[in-house]
Amino acid sequence: xxxxxEMYDVNPFKPKVGSMVDEVAVIVAILIGWGLLNxxxxxxxxxxxxxxxxxGVLTRLTFLSFPFHFWFTGQxxxxxxxxxxxxxxxxxxxxxxxxxxxxxxxxx
Amino acid sequence: xxxxxxNLWPIIIVAGVLTSFIVVGLINKSREGSDYLFAGRxxxxxxxxxxxxxxxxxxxxxxGMAGLIYLKGYFALAYVIGWTGGYxxxxxxxxxxxxxFGKYTAPxxxxxxxxxxxxxxxxxxxxxxxxLIYTIAQFKGIGMIFAWLFGLDYSRGLLLGAAALVSxxxxxxxxxVARNQQLQYFVLIVSFIVPLxxxxxxxxYFWLLPQFGYGVAIQDxxxxxxxxxxxxxxxxxxxxxxxxxxxxxxxxAGLPHVLSRFYIVPNVRDARWSVAWGLFFxxxxxxxxxxxxxxxxxxxxxAGMPLPSGAARDMADIIVIKSAVMGQVPAxxxxxxxxxATCAAFFTSAGLLITGASSFSHDIFYxxxxxxASESTKMAVAKGATLVLAAIAVFCAMKPPGMIAEITATAxxxxxxxxxxxxxxxxxxxxxxxxGVVAGMLTGMVITFAEPVFGRFIxxxxxxxxxTSSAFCGAPIVILIIIIVSVLTPPPPEAMRQFLAxxxxxxxxx
Numbered sequence: 001x002x003x004x005x006e007m008y009d010v011n012p013f014k015p016k017v018g019s020m021v022d023e024v025a026v027i028v029a030i031l032i033g034w035g036l037l038n039x040x041x042x043x044x045x046x047x048x049x050x051x052x053x054x055x056g057v058l059t060r061l062t063f064l065s066f067p068f069h070f071w072f073t074g075q076x077x078x079x080x081x082x083x084x085x086x087x088x089x090x091x092x093x094x095x096x097x098x099x100x101x102x103x104x105x106x107x108x
Numbered sequence: 109x110x111x112x113x114x115n116l117w118p119i120i121i122v123a124g125v126l127t128s129f130i131v132v133g134l135i136n137k138s139r140e141g142s143d144y145l146f147a148g149r150x151x152x153x154x155x156x157x158x159x160x161x162x163x164x165x166x167x168x169x170x171x172g173m174a175g176l177i178y179l180k181g182y183f184a185l186a187y188v189i190g191w192t193g194g195y196x197x198x199x200x201x202x203x204x205x206x207x208x209f210g211k212y213t214a215p216x217x218x219x220x221x222x223x224x225x226x227x228x229x230x231x232x233x234x235x236x237x238x239x240l241i242y243t244i245a246q247f248k249g250i251g252m253i254f255a256w257l258f259g260l261d262y263s264r265g266l267l268l269g270a271a272a273l274v275s276x277x278x279x280x281x282x283x284x285v286a287r288n289q290q291l292q293y294f295v296l297i298v299s300f301i302v303p304l305x306x307x308x309x310x311x312x313y314f315w316l317l318p319q320f321g322y323g324v325a326i327q328d329x330x331x332x333x334x335x336x337x338x339x340x341x342x343x344x345x346x347x348x349x350x351x352x353x354x355x356x357x358x359x360x361a362g363l364p365h366v367l368s369r370f371y372i373v374p375n376v377r378d379a380r381w382s383v384a385w386g387l388f389f390x391x392x393x394x395x396x397x398x399x400x401x402x403x404x405x406x407x408x409x410x411a412g413m414p415l416p417s418g419a420a421r422d423m424a425d426i427i428v429i430k431s432a433v434m435g436q437v438p439a440x441x442x443x444x445x446x447x448x449a450t451c452a453a454f455f456t457s458a459g460l461l462i463t464g465a466s467s468f469s470h471d472i473f474y475x476x477x478x479x480x481a482s483e484s485t486k487m488a489v490a491k492g493a494t495l496v497l498a499a500i501a502v503f504c505a506m507k508p509p510g511m512i513a514e515i516t517a518t519a520x521x522x523x524x525x526x527x528x529x530x531x532x533x534x535x536x537x538x539x540x541x542x543x544g545v546v547a548g549m550l551t552g553m554v555i556t557f558a559e560p561v562f563g564r565f566i567x568x569x570x571x572x573x574x575x576t577s578s579a580f581c582g583a584p585i586v587i588l589i590i591i592i593v594s595v596l597t598p599p600p601p602e603a604m605r606q607f608l609a610x611x612x613x614x615x616x617x618x
Contacts, residue, residue: 010609020614034196046340046346053342055339065323073182074188081387085384086384096377
């Protein structure tokens with residue numbers, strides 16, 4: 001039974017010390033950035049709507065000659081997702097290097 | 109749908125492009141001896157990204173997306189966002205861990221992780237279901253392209269296209285053609301962007317980067333024709349937008365043929381970076397799709413048709429090709445566009461049919477029906493299952509239940525309600541067990557089809573689980589069920605929990 005107590009069960013809300021703490025921290029940060037800009041913007045669009053079809057200040061503004069909301073959703077958000085992936089990868093590369101000095105690098 | 113005259117140049121170009129893929133595949137094969145499904149050589153991060161993108165690009169991306177934007181404007185941007193944002197979920201929650209776990213098909217992962225053959229069967233059934241629904245959408249695209257190419261009605265176009273597809277798969281399989289996904293992506297992006305450049309140029313808009321220059325066209329639509337194309341909630345409530353978008357995202361992260369992309373690169377780090385490149389390559393096409401839709405509306409409005417007519421609605425799924433024809437783009441450029449669309453639909457449905465059939469042969473026939481079957485029997489079953497799946501898909505595509513992108517979205521909802529929760533908890537919660545995942549996935553299947561089955565009797569069901577968007581409420585419910593049932597039943601095998609802690613998450617510790 002002693003062995004059983006030592007065993008760690010994977011659980012993101014109770015990450016064990018070491019690399020998994022860093023891993024979970026960056027995942028949470030990326031997911032917040034992912035949800036906030038996407039779902040948050042749609043919520044804002046809805047909040048600022050003046051007509052039932054959603055016209056408002058965000059649809060009247062233009063950016064790069066697009067209506068702002070159309071540009072933000074159709075063009076900026078896909079770019080933002082690419083950026084999130086790049087940030088995640090750069091960060092994970094760093095975490096991996098920090099925790100991985102003793103291991104053979106080809107493993108990662 | 110329409111029948112007109114045959115389009116000679118486009119037919120020649122489509123046939124030429126498909127043939128050249130076989131020729132290139134044969135040259136690759138004799139040089140490297142790689143197998144049919146996965147290129148065996150090291151292709152690097154960018155190459156891996158191109159492979160992810162070309163594997164992803166289907167008739168839904170190439171045709172269906174622009175079609176829905178053409179009809180529904182801003183509402184359909186939920187497809188653009190859902191099908192790109194899902195990759196963020198896939199990358200941060202699963203990519204590295206699946207790679208370290210070492211099982212790449214959904215039934216293999218679920219069966220191994222949960223140590224349950226019931227769970228394996230359920231996920232095999234789900235995988236086959238997803239492949240089938242996805243293929244129906246591809247077949248609708250193929251049918252419409254072939255109908256347009258040869259000037260036939262839709263059902264004849266579908267039969268002709270399906271026959272061409274099946275013979276293509278058989279010929280490629282018999283010759284052992286290697287699949288060159290980098291070349292495939294190159295063909296797709298060129299065939300999508302070049303006609304769009306021509307179109308933008310001839311309509312007098314910024315053509316060098318047409319995917320970023322069509323903003324003026326949206327304003328012209330509003331100013332000259334009083335068409336408010338970008339109106340946010342004209343075609344759907346905020347709830348409908350968000351639930352569709354979320355469903356497509358979790359579906360992307362749970363789609364079996366996407367998950368299996370992580371082992372074409374040699375290590376976890378390259379796998380991660382190839383996802384980022386892949387998403388960028390996908391975005392290049394998704395930035396452009398709305399431009400086709402806007403130009404089509406603009407040309408129709410100038411021709412005195414401010415709203416798509418009934419006939420135009422029927423043809424909306426090939427609005428990409430139609431807008432090139434309306435814009436008087438030269439026939440050979442339209443041919444290139446049609447060739448890109450045909451490639452996207454052909455390679456996706458070929459891959460899906462093979463995935464579904466091998467899942468049947470390996471996970472259902474071999475594991476359950478006949479464990480003593482030889483390799484050649486398994487192969488024969490897989491080939492037979494490919495044909496059966498293709499026949500079912502043709503039958504269902506005869507009377508298409510919706511737009512290409514909508515049919516595809518149903519497959520995403522099924523993936524998001526079943527495989528996504530199974531993978532998510534399988535990776536991130538050691539305590540999740542076989543009972544939980546079986547209960548959860550069965551619930552997910554019921555939720556996915558709740559609207560057509562129960563919607564008539566219980567209107568509330570149709571509101572919270574719409575067929576294309578059921579995973580917004582469905583996936584959290586399924587996750588909850590897996591957690592509750594797992595806690596109430598015995599924990600999974602200790603060896604698996606240790607494997608998860610040590611190898612999948614503890615890979616960096618000493």
